[in-house]
Amino acid sequence: MADSRRCYAALLNGLARRNYFGEKELSNEVLKEQIYPKLSDEEFEHLVTKCTALIKSMVAVDMDFNQLEAFLTSQIKKADSGMNEERANAVRKFWKNQRNKIHDIQVQQTQWNSCLKQMSWRIDLKSQARHIEQIDKPTAIVELMVSNNSQTTDDENKKAKVFHFEMDDKKLDQVLSNLHEIKEQISNHSQQ
DSSP, X not given: OTTOHHHHHHHHHHHHHHHTSOOTTOOHHHHHHHHOTTSXXXXXXXXXXXXXXXXXXXXXXXXXXXXXXXXXXXXXXXXXXXXXXXXXXXXXXXXXXXXXXXXXXXXXXXXXXXXXXXXXXXXXXXXXXXXXXXXXXXXXXXXXXXXXXXSOOOHHHHSEEEEEEEEEHHHHHHXXXXXXXXXXXXXXXXXX
């Protein structure tokens, strides 16, 4: 049977590779020739349209597996969806294998600037200083690893840069206050 679970899964993977991983050489003609050579062009185009819409729906909401189950159940119940249990199993396996990869690609494509990869810190007490009042004052020593997220192929641009700096207790309080404010803003916007 040309519409087996294996063929359907291959089509989903081929569309994901083309639409999300940049393998533009996987045209509809190539996919048809390799996966569904016996289908008519019209039938294959219809199947590609359905599969593309299915993947876009899953990617748009970054479906977890409970959402996926509910979505597939609703698709199976629709008479015109073309979804059956065999295809649903192919979709489940596809999403289990590709969800995180597609999510990471989507996140990477939406970042236009450098991003924080890692942060570490420690608190030190000064045991030596030019002025006596600076001794035994806590100092936060911070290390940030920042990577350039440009879409270029230049390896130098993709390497992470490490920044080291110190903060006294007043500056640390200010930074923590700013981070708390950022967290509140994110929470407010995500609830809307």
